Amino acid sequence: MDTNKLLLVIIAILLPPVAVFLKSGVGQDLLINVILCLLFFIPGMLHALWVVTK
Known part of the structure; x- marks a missing residue:
């Protein structure tokens, strides 16, 4: 995992x-x-994690 993706998470x-x-x-x-x-x-956080990691 690169630094940008880690920061986005x-x-x-x-x-x-x-x-x-x-x-x-x-x-x-x-x-x-x-x-x-x-x-x-919590659902907003889960959706954000899904968008960031897809």
Whole structure:
């Protein structure tokens, strides 16, 4: 695992929407992640980890 991906994983745990934005920009993934984070934090974090590692 390279340094950039490791840093994105750490950001995905702490600030999931920021990690999704850095990985995929503004789009469908970011919208889904913001909605998940507003409802519950854990699903938003899991979605961010999935987006960062795919």
